[in-house]
Amino acid sequence: MSMQSSDNCKNLIKSFETYSEKAYKATDNEKHYTIGYGHYGSDVKASDKWSLAKAEAVFSQDLKKFEKQLVASLNADEIEVNQNQFDALLSFTYNCGITRLTNSSLWKSLKSGVPNSDLFLQYKSQGGKYLAGILRRRVAEIYLFEGADWHEGNDLVLEYVRIRRANNIMLKNTRQQTIDAQVYLKVDHLDGLLSFVAKHE
Numbered sequence: 001m002s003m004q005s006s007d008n009c010k011n012l013i014k015s016f017e018t019y020s021e022k023a024y025k026a027t028d029n030e031k032h033y034t035i036g037y038g039h040y041g042s043d044v045k046a047s048d049k050w051s052l053a054k055a056e057a058v059f060s061q062d063l064k065k066f067e068k069q070l071v072a073s074l075n076a077d078e079i080e081v082n083q084n085q086f087d088a089l090l091s092f093t094y095n096c097g098i099t100r101l102t103n104s105s106l107w108k109s110l111k112s113g114v115p116n117s118d119l120f121l122q123y124k125s126q127g128g129k130y131l132a133g134i135l136r137r138r139v140a141e142i143y144l145f146e147g148a149d150w151h152e153g154n155d156l157v158l159e160y161v162r163i164r165r166a167n168n169i170m171l172k173n174t175r176q177q178t179i180d181a182q183v184y185l186k187v188d189h190l191d192g193l194l195s196f197v198a199k200h201e
Helices: 007-017 052-076 083-096 098-102 105-112 117-123 132-145 154-166 187-199
Strands: 020-024 033-036 039-041
Touching (some): 007 052, 007 083, 020 052, 052 098, 083 098, 083 117, 083 132, 132 154
Antiparallel strands (some): 020 033
């Protein structure tokens, strides 16, 4: 299988990474600096400044690197995905890295042949705390994975929670085994998402 990112995927990544002319650290415990469209690594120095043209060029290079990693991993585990699913997984990989993806419960669900897009939410926090931007991104990736319209905003998170409630998808207790989705979809988890979003509107 050989696949590439669509414009929809690129737009999602850029909407959450956003262009930064100057180098910055997303959190205090980051080892390296970030610049451009989420380019992170030891090659970025605190004093660096990038033009939009350079940021675009490096973004394309980084995206191709992650595309190759994702395609190789999908082929290695004989996982078949459609374009929307590939794009969502690529956005996740761009943000979290291929190792986190292939070690995740989401990946296990893909290997099982029963993809569970809710498991994108396994990586919605850092240090045990929700991060607003990451939570919004994970939900947007869920929508993209499912072939639905996405956008960057707290209202999409609210819609996600309400749909899950309406369809009674949340699990009633942690003993129910559907991969390990019980960690993410129990009622108190959904309430936690609602409470968090309310504070960041």
